[in-house]
Structure formats: structure tokens, C-alpha cells
Amino acid sequence: MSSVPVLIRLLASSVSVANRAGKIVRDVMSKGELGIVEKGKDDYQTEADRSAQRCIIASLSAQYPKINIIGEEDGNQIQDSNEYLVMDSDQEILAINCPESLKGVEEKDIVVWVDPLDGTAEYTQGALMLKRDSWEHWKSLLSHPFISMKWYLSLLQSNYGFLEHVTVLIGISVNERPVAGVIHQPYYKNVVGSDKIIGRTIWGLQEVGVGGFTLAPPPDSLVITTTRSHSNAIVENALQVMNAQQILRVGGAGYKVLQLLEGKASIYVFASPGCKKWDTCGPEAILSAAGGKLTDILGNHYKYGASESRPNKTGVLAAVYEDLHSYALSRIPQELKDELAK
Numbered sequence: 001m002s003s004v005p006v007l008i009r010l011l012a013s014s015v016s017v018a019n020r021a022g023k024i025v026r027d028v029m030s031k032g033e034l035g036i037v038e039k040g041k042d043d044y045q046t047e048a049d050r051s052a053q054r055c056i057i058a059s060l061s062a063q064y065p066k067i068n069i070i071g072e073e074d075g076n077q078i079q080d081s082n083e084y085l086v087m088d089s090d091q092e093i094l095a096i097n098c099p100e101s102l103k104g105v106e107e108k109d110i111v112v113w114v115d116p117l118d119g120t121a122e123y124t125q126g127a128l129m130l131k132r133d134s135w136e137h138w139k140s141l142l143s144h145p146f147i148s149m150k151w152y153l154s155l156l157q158s159n160y161g162f163l164e165h166v167t168v169l170i171g172i173s174v175n176e177r178p179v180a181g182v183i184h185q186p187y188y189k190n191v192v193g194s195d196k197i198i199g200r201t202i203w204g205l206q207e208v209g210v211g212g213f214t215l216a217p218p219p220d221s222l223v224i225t226t227t228r229s230h231s232n233a234i235v236e237n238a239l240q241v242m243n244a245q246q247i248l249r250v251g252g253a254g255y256k257v258l259q260l261l262e263g264k265a266s267i268y269v270f271a272s273p274g275c276k277k278w279d280t281c282g283p284e285a286i287l288s289a290a291g292g293k294l295t296d297i298l299g300n301h302y303k304y305g306a307s308e309s310r311p312n313k314t315g316v317l318a319a320v321y322e323d324l325h326s327y328a329l330s331r332i333p334q335e336l337k338d339e340l341a342k
């Protein structure tokens with residue numbers, strides 16, 4: 001076991017712990033007590049964000065004490081309790097042949113960025129649907145004098161779907177570059193034979209490739225994926241200049257990169273300083289292992305060293321194909337780049 005290079009072991013542990021974190025996310029939702037805390041404008045934290053982060057950080061730091069692990073949520077000091085410790089490792093990952101360039105990586109060279117729940121806005125809005133799951137409740141809402149049938153139906157349809165946008169993100173960086181990552185989707189639904197399976201885990205490793213899903217080419221027409229809950233005038237301006245056929249507005253950086261990987265969208269455009277290093281490290285690692293590219297709106301790569309500032313100040317621009325990325329970059333007006341860079 002110890003002959004397996006630390007980077008492979010860490011990725012195998014990250015896959016296992018992300019699965020467990022996803023279960024925590026679902027369990028908090030089923031209990032119905034979300035414990036929402038407002039961190040800032042349009043910026044919330046729930047009990048699921050806190051507990052999933054505790055699980056991931058406690059488990060990884062117990063096994064890899066010298067790795068620098070940075071999580072999104074504050075106030076998350078590891079507690080005495082061992083209830084959340086996950087010591088399992090994904091066997092498929094453990095069997096991977098480590099690329100030569102990563103064999104000599106030591107714990108002290110690694111920085112891990114953890115987003116325990118990406119798409120918190122969508123998680124809390126999806127809760128509205130699940131919490132009030134009794135038919136009696138929905139029936140009584142329908143007869144309410146101020147609620148129209150149209151509003152009622154859209155509420156019913158849309159809120160449940162938001163939960164699919166939720167992901168757990170673990171990004172592994174070495175020498176400031178993301179080299180491996182995990183995106184776990186706790187509410188992904190799949191049917192295999194007669195079994196209904198909930199949740200899936202996508203991984204990527206530099207020079208090896210990706211797993212946990214089927215990579216697909218981008219759509220024939222230009223489809224943009226972007227934020228649905230953190231837009232503003234500059235964000236909209238950057239979308240308009242792309243000349244796209246369609247704009248998909250979905251939650252989470254992880255989910256948007258998944259849409260690129262699965263051929264649902266051509267480019268991810270977000271001209272805002274709102275995303276942080278934990279939003280992009282894991283997704284960028286997977287996207288680049290699949291041959292894609294994630295940069296800021298100016299076309300520069302972010303650095304993932306522990307001392308880097310948390311916000312991705314100059315936005316996000318990503319695609320599975322280099323030429324789509326270059327196209328998007330060429331459409332962004334200089335004034336917009338200057339506005340974000342100032």
C-alpha cells in the first residue's frame with residue numbers, strides 16, 4: 001500500500017470521502033433542519049456545508065497530516081468526535097499507474113482545496129420542494145387565494161431540479177497547478193438494471209484522464225453555461241458578446257464544468273469575482289485532464305498555492321476544446337477585461 005505514490009492514495013481517499021460527504025448532504029436535507037447562516041450578500045452556509053466540510057477535512061488530515069487543506073467554510077475546527085472519519089480508498093483509483101511526473105510528489109508539496117457543497121443557493125431552494133413533501137400541503141397551497149396555477153406549477157417543477165446542481169468538490173494542487181480533482185454529485189439519479197442509484201463521482205488526473213462519466217463533445221451550436229443566482233450587469237454583458245444560441249443558467253461551478261464535460265454546453269462564462277479557489281481547483285483539474293481549459297476572463301490560469309487570495313477576482317472562462325476557449329476569449333471586450341482587472 002505504501003508503495004502507491006501519495007498523490008494516487010490522496011485521490012483514492014478523496015473519491016471515498018466525497019461519496020460520504022454527499023451522503024451527509026442528502027441526510028441533512030432529509031432531516032429538514034438546514035441551519036442556514038447568512039455569510040454575506042447572496043452567500044449562505046447550511047448544516048450540510050459545515051458537516052460535509054468537517055468530514056472531508058478530518059478524514060484527509062488524519063491520513064495526510066502534512067498536506068495543507070483549505071476549505072470554504074470557517075468555524076470548522078476539527079472536533080474530537082470520530083463520527084465522520086472516512087479511511088476508505090477507492091480501489092479503482094488505487095490501481096492507477098502514477099504518471100512519472102507525479103511519483104515524487106510529497107505531502108508537503110500538496111495543497112487541497114475543498115468546497116464541501118457547491119451550489120448552496122440551489123440546495124436551499126431545492127429544500128423548499130422536499131421539505132414540504134406531503135401532498136396535503138401542496139393541495140392546500142393550490143387553493144391559496146394569492147397563488148396562481150402557473151406559479152404553483154413552476155415552483156413544483158423547478159425547485160426539485162435545482163438539487164442536481166449541487167456538488168462536492170475536492171481539488172488537489174501541486175506547485176500551484178491543479179493536478180487532480182473530484183466532483184461528486186449527491187442527487188444524480190441513474191437506473192442500472194432494476195436498481196435506482198443516487199449520486200455519482202467524477203474524477204480526473206493529469207496525464208491519466210477522467211472517470212465516473214462519459215466524456216462527450218460540445219453541442220453543435222454555441223451553448224453558454226453561467227450562474228443562475230449571482231448575476232450582475234458585467235456578467236450579463238460578457239454573455240451578450242458571445243453571440244450564443246442558448247444560455248443555460250445553472251447553479252455551482254462544479255455542475256457547470258460537468259455540463260462542459262458531458263457535451264451539454266460549449267463554454268462556461270462568468271465575468272465576476274464571485275468564484276473562489278475551492279470552486280475551480282477540482283473542476284479545473286478534471287477539465288484539463290480531459291483536454292479542456294479553465295482560465296480567468298483574461299485567459300490567464302489561476303494559481304492554487306496556499307497563500308493565493310481566495311477569490312478568483314478576474315472571473316471564469318472554460319471549455320472542453322481549446323478553440324472554443326480562444327473564441328470566447330476573443331469576444332470579451334477590452335473594457336470588460338479592464339473593469340474586472342482593476
Ligand SMILES: Nc1ncnc2c1ncn2[C@@H]1O[C@H](COP(=O)(O)O)[C@@H](OP(=O)(O)O)[C@H]1O
Pocket residue numbers: 041042043072115117118119120121226227228229230250251252253272273274275276279
Ligand atoms: N457574488 C457572489 N457572492 C458570493 N459567492 C459567489 C458569488 N458568485 C459566485 N459565488 C460562488 O461561486 C460558486 C458558483 O456560483 P454560481 O452557482 O452562482 O455559478 C458558488 O459556490 P457555493 O455554492 O459553494 O458557495 C457561489 O457561492
Ligand SMILES: [Mg+2]
Pocket residue numbers: 043044045072120
Ligand atoms: Mg458558499
Ligand SMILES: [Mg+2]
Pocket residue numbers: 115117118119252253278279
Ligand atoms: Mg462553491
Ligand SMILES: [Mg+2]
Pocket residue numbers: 049072115116117118119120
Ligand atoms: Mg460551497
